[in-house]
Amino acid sequence: MKKDIGVIPAVYPMPVLMVAAYDENEKVNVMNVAWGQICGGDKIILFIGEGKKTWLNIKESKAFTVALADVDHVDVADFFGIASGNDMEDKFERTGYHAVKSDKVNAPIIDEFPLAMECELLEFLKTDHVQGVVGRIVNVKANEEVLDENGKVVPAKLKTFAYDEFQKGYNIVGEPFAKAWNAGADLMKK
Numbered sequence: 001m002k003k004d005i006g007v008i009p010a011v012y013p014m015p016v017l018m019v020a021a022y023d024e025n026e027k028v029n030v031m032n033v034a035w036g037q038i039c040g041g042d043k044i045i046l047f048i049g050e051g052k053k054t055w056l057n058i059k060e061s062k063a064f065t066v067a068l069a070d071v072d073h074v075d076v077a078d079f080f081g082i083a084s085g086n087d088m089e090d091k092f093e094r095t096g097y098h099a100v101k102s103d104k105v106n107a108p109i110i111d112e113f114p115l116a117m118e119c120e121l122l123e124f125l126k127t128d129h130v131q132g133v134v135g136r137i138v139n140v141k142a143n144e145e146v147l148d149e150n151g152k153v154v155p156a157k158l159k160t161f162a163y164d165e166f167q168k169g170y171n172i173v174g175e176p177f178a179k180a181w182n183a184g185a186d187l188m189k190k
Contacts, residue, residue, distance in 0.1 A: 013162030013173055016077055018067040019046055020099065020108045021057035028092040028099045028108045029053050032081030034163035036066070039134070044119060047132045053085030055124075058133055062121045063105035066135075067113035071159040071172060076112070078170075104139045114158055115142045 014034045021029060031054035035047035044066060048055045058064045069077035076095045085091050092099070099108035104118040119135030126132075146157040156174040164171050 009165050012164060012166065013171065014165060016069040016161055016163050016170065017046065018069050018077060018080060018110060018113055019048070019054050019064055020067065020110055021054055021064040022061045022106065022108060023053075023057045024060050026101075028110075029057050029085040030080045030092055030110060031085070032069070032077055033066075034081075034165075042137050043122065043134060044117065044137060045125070045132045045134050047130070049131050050124075050126065051086075055133065057085075058121055059124070061106045063102075063107040064119050064121070064133070064135060065102060065105070065107045065109050065116045066119060067110050067116040068158060068160045070114055071161055073112050074161065074170060102139075109141060114146045115140065115153065 015036060017033045017036045019031045019033050019036075023029060031048070031052065033046050033048060037045055039045045046066070048058075054064070076097060079095065080091075083091050088094075098111040100111060101107075102109050102118045105120050107118065109116045109118070117137045118139045118141065119137050122134045122136050124132070125134055142153055146153055148154050155176070158174060160173050161170040162173050163169075
């Protein structure tokens with residue numbers, strides 16, 4: 001029997017995304033965003049509130065990158081969620097991490113994370129109930145060690161983790177157990 005547990009954001013898993021953008025002086029800022037999703041084959045939406053440092057930087061630069069956080073870098077990924085670029089001048093610098101400028105968009109790529117989507121700003125979404133940033137993914141860069149022999153990303157090699165809203169923690173993601181568009185194929189035959 002199910003039990004009422006109240007109103008909670010009961011979506012799991014939620015990705016842990018590292019959103020990076022330059023400010024007007026090309027200073028790097030990175031934000032941890034768990035509320036984001038792909039919307040169409042070449043678009044991503046990030047639910048970032050207006051006025052956040054990263055939101056302001058994206059507004060200025062018209063571009064951003066989205067990296068997938070990985071287990072090896074959970075401390076810094078979590079820090080990027082705790083610290084605000086509006087309050088901490090040296091937020092990125094204090095991590096000791098490295099950024100290179102994307103050759104596709106005006107945004108930094110953080111070297112330490114294994115995969116980054118390079119995005120150009122499409123629009124800011126603001127309604128009475130939702131605020132978000134929509135970007136077009138113009139390219140994806142991945143470290144060779146997370147690719148298979150055909151150049152495709154192997155999720156288990158990414159060593160990503162998901163945000164767990166239920167327990168306020170992080171859980172490892174990536175072990176395959178079924179094939180999409182195949183696990184339910186027998187039901188199509190009925």
